[in-house]
Amino acid sequence: MDQTDRLILTELYNNSRITMKELGERVHLTGQAAASRVMKLEDTGVIEGYTIRVNQSKLGCFVHAFITIITKKHDHQPLRDFIQSKKRHVLNSYKISGEGCYLLECRFPSNELVDQFLEELNEHANYKISIVIKKS
DSSP, X not given: XXXXXXXXXXXXXXXXXXXXXXXXXXXXXXXXXXXXXXXXXXHTTSSOOOOOOOOGGGGTOOEEEEEEEEESSSOOHHHHHHHHHTTTTEEEEEEOOSXXXXXXXXXXXXXXXXXXXXXXXXXXXXXXXXXXXOOO
């Protein structure tokens, strides 16, 4: 992977819908050469896929929370099943080391739904919650 590949990744990270012609212009290649490099990055697994960013607030999910989960039991499957059943609110789920066992990034439309989520979560694990005030 060279500097041009890194520039391509930066451009695609900023706008994955860019045309290959425009991408080529930005990284000083022809559109075809840029497309070939992108295909190679995909084939080698450097580029795993393309996604979109969703403005959660515009979807009505105003409460942004990080929840550190401390498990009560050695069998985590019921907890994992619970998290899977709540994927509407769970943006990201990570198995972690340190103070907790899992870290959830969640969005909720209201504090009432946060409370309901936490009450149900408490049947499976203990937790600590941090509410995002502002993204910096």
